[in-house]
Amino acid sequence: MQGKKSSSHYNRQDAVFKYLLISASLLVVGLFAALFLMLIRGSLPSILGNGLGFLTGTTWDPINGIYGALPAILTTIVTSLLAVGIAIPVALGIAIFFTEYAPVKAKFPLTVFIDLLAAIPSVIFGIWGLWIIAPLIKTYVQQPLVTSIGFIPIFGGPAYGISLSLASLILAIMVIPIIASLAIELLSRTPITLKEGMISLGATKWESVMRVGLPFARMGVIAAVMLGLGRALGETMAITMVIGNSYMWPFANPSIFAPATSITSKIASEFYEATSAIYAGSLIELALTLLIITLATNVAFRYIINKTNKEAKR
Amino acid sequence: MDNCTYEKLDISGLDAWFGDKQALKGVSLRIKPKTVTAVIGPSGCGKSTFIRCINRMHELTPGNRVSGVVLLDGVDIYKSVDSMDVRRKVGMVFQKPNPFPNMSISDNVVAGLKLIGAASKKELEAVAEENLKAVGLWKEVENDLKKSGASLSGGQQQRLCIARALAMRPEIILMDEPTSALDPASTAKIEDLVKTLKAETTVIIITHNVQQAARISDMTAFFYLGELIEYGETRTIFESPKSPLTERYITGRFG
Amino acid sequence: MRMVSRKNKDRVARWLSLAITVLAIIPLLWIICSVVVNGISAINLEFITGVPAPYGESGGGIANAIFGTLIINAMASIFGIPVGILTGMYLSEYATKGKFSSAIRTSVESFSGVPSIIFGIFAFTIIVTNVRHYTALAAAFALGIMMIPIVAKATEESMRVVSDDMREAAIALGVPKWVRTVKIVLGVARGGVITGSLLAFARISGETAPLLFTALFSFYWPTGIDQPMATLQVLIYNFALSGYQERVLQAWGASLLLVMLVVAINIVVKIVTRQKYKEGI
Numbered sequence: 001m002q003g004k005k006s007s008s009h010y011n012r013q014d015a016v017f018k019y020l021l022i023s024a025s026l027l028v029v030g031l032f033a034a035l036f037l038m039l040i041r042g043s044l045p046s047i048l049g050n051g052l053g054f055l056t057g058t059t060w061d062p063i064n065g066i067y068g069a070l071p072a073i074l075t076t077i078v079t080s081l082l083a084v085g086i087a088i089p090v091a092l093g094i095a096i097f098f099t100e101y102a103p104v105k106a107k108f109p110l111t112v113f114i115d116l117l118a119a120i121p122s123v124i125f126g127i128w129g130l131w132i133i134a135p136l137i138k139t140y141v142q143q144p145l146v147t148s149i150g151f152i153p154i155f156g157g158p159a160y161g162i163s164l165s166l167a168s169l170i171l172a173i174m175v176i177p178i179i180a181s182l183a184i185e186l187l188s189r190t191p192i193t194l195k196e197g198m199i200s201l202g203a204t205k206w207e208s209v210m211r212v213g214l215p216f217a218r219m220g221v222i223a224a225v226m227l228g229l230g231r232a233l234g235e236t237m238a239i240t241m242v243i244g245n246s247y248m249w250p251f252a253n254p255s256i257f258a259p260a261t262s263i264t265s266k267i268a269s270e271f272y273e274a275t276s277a278i279y280a281g282s283l284i285e286l287a288l289t290l291l292i293i294t295l296a297t298n299v300a301f302r303y304i305i306n307k308t309n310k311e312a313k314r
Numbered sequence: 315m316d317n318c319t320y321e322k323l324d325i326s327g328l329d330a331w332f333g334d335k336q337a338l339k340g341v342s343l344r345i346k347p348k349t350v351t352a353v354i355g356p357s358g359c360g361k362s363t364f365i366r367c368i369n370r371m372h373e374l375t376p377g378n379r380v381s382g383v384v385l386l387d388g389v390d391i392y393k394s395v396d397s398m399d400v401r402r403k404v405g406m407v408f409q410k411p412n413p414f415p416n417m418s419i420s421d422n423v424v425a426g427l428k429l430i431g432a433a434s435k436k437e438l439e440a441v442a443e444e445n446l447k448a449v450g451l452w453k454e455v456e457n458d459l460k461k462s463g464a465s466l467s468g469g470q471q472q473r474l475c476i477a478r479a480l481a482m483r484p485e486i487i488l489m490d491e492p493t494s495a496l497d498p499a500s501t502a503k504i505e506d507l508v509k510t511l512k513a514e515t516t517v518i519i520i521t522h523n524v525q526q527a528a529r530i531s532d533m534t535a536f537f538y539l540g541e542l543i544e545y546g547e548t549r550t551i552f553e554s555p556k557s558p559l560t561e562r563y564i565t566g567r568f569g
Numbered sequence: 570m571r572m573v574s575r576k577n578k579d580r581v582a583r584w585l586s587l588a589i590t591v592l593a594i595i596p597l598l599w600i601i602c603s604v605v606v607n608g609i610s611a612i613n614l615e616f617i618t619g620v621p622a623p624y625g626e627s628g629g630g631i632a633n634a635i636f637g638t639l640i641i642n643a644m645a646s647i648f649g650i651p652v653g654i655l656t657g658m659y660l661s662e663y664a665t666k667g668k669f670s671s672a673i674r675t676s677v678e679s680f681s682g683v684p685s686i687i688f689g690i691f692a693f694t695i696i697v698t699n700v701r702h703y704t705a706l707a708a709a710f711a712l713g714i715m716m717i718p719i720v721a722k723a724t725e726e727s728m729r730v731v732s733d734d735m736r737e738a739a740i741a742l743g744v745p746k747w748v749r750t751v752k753i754v755l756g757v758a759r760g761g762v763i764t765g766s767l768l769a770f771a772r773i774s775g776e777t778a779p780l781l782f783t784a785l786f787s788f789y790w791p792t793g794i795d796q797p798m799a800t801l802q803v804l805i806y807n808f809a810l811s812g813y814q815e816r817v818l819q820a821w822g823a824s825l826l827l828v829m830l831v832v833a834i835n836i837v838v839k840i841v842t843r844q845k846y847k848e849g850i
Contacts, residue, residue, distance in 0.1 A: 007396035010430070010745035017747035021663055024655035025673045028721075031714060032676040038694040039687070093589030101583045102590075110590070112839055117597045119835045121775030123802050124824050127809040128600050131817065173596045180593070204579035227682075234684025236778035237806060264686050264778070271782055287690050291683065298682050369741060401743030408741075412734035416756040426742035429752050475738070482742065 039288040045281030054285060058251050060266075062274075067282040071247050073289060075260045078250075079164060079239065080232035083171035084179075087228055091176050092214075092221075095183035099213070100205040111181070118177035126241030129170045134161040134242060137169070142257045156255040160244060165256040167243040171235055175228040182224035186217035219305055226301035233294050240265035263290045322347040322516045323368065323486060324385040330363050333377035337363040339540045341382070345486075345533070350508060350517040352527035352548065355537035356568060361520045364537065365488040368518070369404040370397045386485060402426070405479030405515075409491040411471035413463030413478070419455050420446075422463035422474055426482045445477040448514075449507055469500020476507065480514070487511065489519040493526070505530050524564050528552050536560045601832075604824045611822025621788045621804070624813050631823050633790050634799040637705070638774065638827075640791065641784060641800060644709035645773055649716030650766050654755075656717065657724025657762075662750050681718040688714055689779035697783060705791070705798035707783035712776060716769040723765020727758035764838045771834040774827065777802035801827045 046054060050067050057068020098110055138161030146157035190213045198208040214221070244259020245266070252258075263286050274280040323345040330338040337360045345351055353361045366372040367380055370391065384391050391400045413422045420442040427433045427441065442459070446452040451473050455466070463474060472492055479487050489508070493501040508530050511517050521527050527534055528548060535545040536557075544551060544560045555561045562568060615630045622629030656677065664670035692711035697703055731754050739749040755762065777800075785797040786807055801823050808820035 007398045010398055011396070014746045017750075018663060021655050021659035024652050025659045025669075027652060028656050028680070028717060029672050029676045032680060034695070035683070035687070035691050038691055042690070042694050090589055090593055093586045094593055096582070097586035097590045101586060108843065112836070113594050113597055115835055115839060116832060117593075119771060119775065119831050120597070120600060121777070121802065121827055121831060123775075123777045123805045123809075124600060124604065124828060127805055127820055127824055128603050130809060132599075132603050173593075176593055204575055206579040206582035207575065209582075230682045234682075234686070236684065236686045237802075241806070241810065264684065267686055267690070268778060268781060284690060284694075287687050291687055294682055294684060295679060298679070371737070371740060374737075374740065398743045398745060401741055403743075406741035408734065408737065410734060412732075412738040414735060414738065414753060414757070416753075416759070425739075426744065429739075429742070429744045429748050478738075478742070 036291075039284060039291060042284035043281055043288045045277040046285040047281075049278045050282060050285075054282065055289070058247075060247055062270075062276075062279050062282075065278065067278070069263070069282075069286055069289065071249065071251060072261050072263045072266050072286065073293075074250060075164065075243075076233060076262045076264070076290065076293070079168045079171055079243075079260075079262060080229055082165075082168035083175050083232045084225060084229050086168070086172035087175040087179055088225060090172070091179035091183055091224075091228075094176070094180040095187050096209050096213075098184050099187040100209055111184075114177045114181050114184075117173070118181065120174075122174065122235060122237040123241075125170055125174055125238035129166065129238060129242040130162070133170070134166055137161060137166055146257060153254045154256055156253070157257065159257045160259050162242055162244040162259055163255075163257045164243065164249050164260040167239050167260070167262070168256075170238050170242055171232045174235065174238065175232050178231055179221075179224045179228045182227070183217065183221055186220035186224075187213050190216050219308065222301065222305055222308075226298060229297055229301075230294055233290065233297065234264065236264040236268050240268045245269050263287070320388050321345060321385075322349075322387065323518075324383075324388075325368075326383045328364075328367060328382035328384060329380070330360075330367055330372055331377070331379040332363075332375060337540050338367070341537075341542045343535060343542060343545045345516060345518065347516050348512050348514075349532040350512050350519065350530055351533040351535060352531035353518060353520045353535045353537065354522070354524055354527050354563070355543075356563065357522075358539075359537040360540040361537055362490055363540075365406075365490060365518055365520060368486065369406055369488060370400050371406070373397065402482055403485045405482055405484035405487045407472070407475050407479055407487065407489045407492045410495050411468060411475050413466070413471050413474050415462055415464035417463055418460045419463050419466070419474065420459040423477045423481050425478055441481050445481045446474075448480055448510075449473040449477045450503065451477060467500075469496050469503060472496060472500065472504060473507065476504070476511075480511070484515055486516045486518060489517065491520050491522060494522065501526075524566075536563060538563070601828065604821065604828050607818070607821035608823075608825030611818045612825065616819070616822055620790060621799070621816075621819075623788065624811055624816060627815055629819070631799075631801070631804055631819060631826075633787065634801045634804040634823060635826065637784070637787075637791055637798040638800045638802070640794065641705055641708050641712065641780070641798060642770060642773060644706070644794065645712035645716060646766070646770060648709060648713030649769065649773075650720050652713075653717045653720025653766075653769070654724050654762060657721040658728065658750060658755065660721065660725040661728035662746075662754065677718045677721050680714070681722070684778075685715060685776050686778035686781075688712075689782045692779065693782040700795065703783060703785035703797040704795045705784045706794050708780050708798070708800075709794075711779035711783055712773040715773055715776065715779065716766075719769040719772060720762070720765050723768070724755075724758070724762050727761025727765070728754050731757045760841070764842055767834050767838050771831050771838075774831055774834075775802070777806055781806075 046067065054067055054069050056070055058070050059066050059068045102110060138159050142159035145155055146159045149155045150157045194212045195208055198212050239262050243262060243265050245261050246259040247261055248258045249260035267283050267286055271283055274283050321344040326342045328338055328341040341364060353364060355361050363372055368384065372378050372380060389395060414425060417425060421428060423442040423445050424438045428438055443452065446455065451470060466474060493504050505526065508517055508519060531548045534548045534551045536543045538559055544555060544557045551560060552564060555564060615628060617630060618632050619630030620633045621631065660673060688711040692707040696707035696710060735753055735757055736749060739753045780800050780803050784800060786803045787797045787799045791798045805820045805823050808816040
């Protein structure tokens with residue numbers, strides 16, 4: 001009954017298992033490499049055919065073979081930055097409320113809300129944004145703004161509803177829960193000793209958060225922002241449905257109430273029609289550009305975090 | 315005459331290192347079968363390292379190195395045998411009870427057999443009952459065998475761990491301060507249990523409590539700074555120790 | 570005087586952060602209400618059992634899309650969950666500080682940052698261009714890859730926090746390493762692995778972009794996993810933009826079903842993990 005098999009049998013089992021794990025992990029690395037390779041290969045017709053004009057051109061005219069992606073690239077970057085810009089203060093506000101002021105009984109339901117908001121599929125944000133929010137925003141927000149400050153070009157009319165600003169708003173709502181839930185985690189981890197130190201000095205909760213909590217969580221908040229930014233950059237469906245899919249912004253009409261096209265919305269809406277090699281290649285090059293922007297953002301953030309960590313340690 | 319008999323455990327010139335630090339220096343002793351040997355000494359004297367060399371768990375520490383000869387029933391456990399085989403023959407009970415929380419009480423007892431599919435369901439049930447009885451847990455848990463192993467009290471968990479080690483029918487059971495995390499009542503139960511164990515197997519037990527060593531062991535080994543200072547019958551060690559160091563430790567002057 | 574203004578700042582902060590929180594919850598409630606209000610009228614027997622009617626005609630259902638979503642998700646899970654668990658196991662129990670392990674970690678980390686449409690394009694270039702038609706298998710491939718980092722991270726983290734006491738006990742019993750890893754460490758960690766897998770499943774249920782160039786869409790019952798297949802997500806996208814009011818209404822109905830699926834999974838996970846906190850496992 002002592003285990004009828006010899007150890008060499010078990011050692012062989014162990015070896016097989018280890019190789020199984022290694023194969024799975026190799027598959028993951030391989031897929032990542034393949035992803036890059038396939039994107040580059042797919043983009044080649046465009047890289048060779050369009051050259052640098054791809055990145056600098058402002059016209060996209062497949063019929064005449066002109067593929068300039070600059071408006072799309074700018075739109076992607078601007079909507080993402082706007083979205084994160086709106087989301088950060090809101091997310092921090094939620095996190096501060098949760099950790100400092102919320103009654104205990106409200107905390108679990110709050111986390112449920114936040115997680116649900118994060119879980120709502122993007123296409124649902126799209127249909128809601130398109131059919132419910134766009135008309136309302138157009139009439140009650142954009143139109144009045146156009147009437148009052150429309151002389152400023154970026155607030156100029158007409159108010160389209162479906163526009164860059166609506167896309168940024170919807171994106172912001174999608175990004176808020178990502179940053180908020182991380183910020184809550186981080187603020188909750190403020191060492192109790194530091195908090196008690198503040199309280200014993202008679203500090204208010206606000207002061208405690210501002211002087212101790214947030215500074216302590218700074219690194220993590222930066223990481224959270226990075227995650228939110230990544231999400232915004234890569235978002236496809238919600239944006240495609242509310243952004244208007246037009247090259248009007250920014251060169252024809254710089255108003256944020258004008259329709260625009262992001263990298264993702266362009267790919268999503270035109271991929272089926274891309275019948276020629278250079279058309280398809282251009283869309284794939286757009287995807288490659290997006291991938292590079294996303295990964296570069298990640299790398300940049302990580303660099304900032306590492307550098308700040310090193311300085312903090314001195 | 316002594317030189318000719320096979321001892322259960324025959325250790326000669328055992329050295330062990332953690333990286334640069336030498337934890338054991340030239341340890342040699344022979345342990346007879348079906349005895350309880352207490353290993354005593356101040357913190358950091360190498361007691362844990364010593365017993366972890368006997369079931370080759372010292373190998374898990376980064377930067378470890380071992381040299382010397384350890385013969386279990388005449389077989390060199392470092393040369394001729396795979397470490398897995400050694401551990402199946404040498405059981406271990408740890409300072410902090412560590413039953414598997416994702417397994418039931420009965421499954422915990424037979425874990426060593428069940429996990430490698432070494433016995434049938436009926437056999438496992440019989441083994442579980444036999445060993446739970448051997449550690450005095452059967453009456454307390456016979457109606458709750460399916461409950462998680464972690465649902466028991468500390469003292470019960472430790473007895474469960476002893477049953478788990480016993481179920482493998484080991485040649486030796488190593489115990490690393492098995493009662494230091496327990497209350498006095500549980501400690502007493504386990505001390506009584508240890509005394510019964512030597513009918514089946516050989517016990518080597520580390521304890522920082524010299525009175526415990528005096529109570530339950532036949533032989534005692536006193537370690538200091540990685541060296542085996544003295545080893546002999548417990549009564550002798552306690553009544554007339556050969557080394558002044560031993561005497562000072564036992565009388566509580568240090569450690 | 571200064572104390573009064575400090576107290577005021579605190580009070581303002583309290584109410585402002587409350588207001589912000591309420592403001593942020595409004596979209597969630599609004600979305601759920603919109604989906605329920607608009608979607609519920611679309612749901613009837615035909616809706617759940619029939620296939621879509623052509624644009625412009627009335628009636629029809631979304632049964633093929635419901636079926637399609639489930640099939641594709643199942644296929645994706647068969648691929649993504651095991652690979653994710655195996656990778657997570659490797660990172661937790663077998664990884665060293667060497668280059669190979671770093672490469673795996675980098676790949677897993679980076680994968681979670683890749684926009685989902687790119688996985689769709691990847692699957693398109695690898696599978697669809699080779700078989701020369703749209704296929705649900707490609708969609709399962711793309712979604713499966715998306716599941717891998719979620720499951721791998723959940724597995725690695727749950728296994729990493731398993732106390733070394735457990736590993737030592739298993740080692741001392743002389744069980745082989747693979748038994749220790751799978752039956753003991755993974756056994757103790759299985760709650761985290763299960764919730765990670767559930768969350769990954771919910772996540773891909775919400776993804777549409779990777780489906781666009783792989784499974785495409787279909788107005789018919791699935792004829793095979795190597796063919797195009799309808800899914801709830803793509804149906805919502807197509808119908809919502811179609812301009813035909815009845816299709817838009819059906820898009821809302823499909824949205825209701827999709828939201829129910831995703832919300833149900835997330836609530837289950839939330840409740841289960843909350844219990845874990847209470848039991849202190």
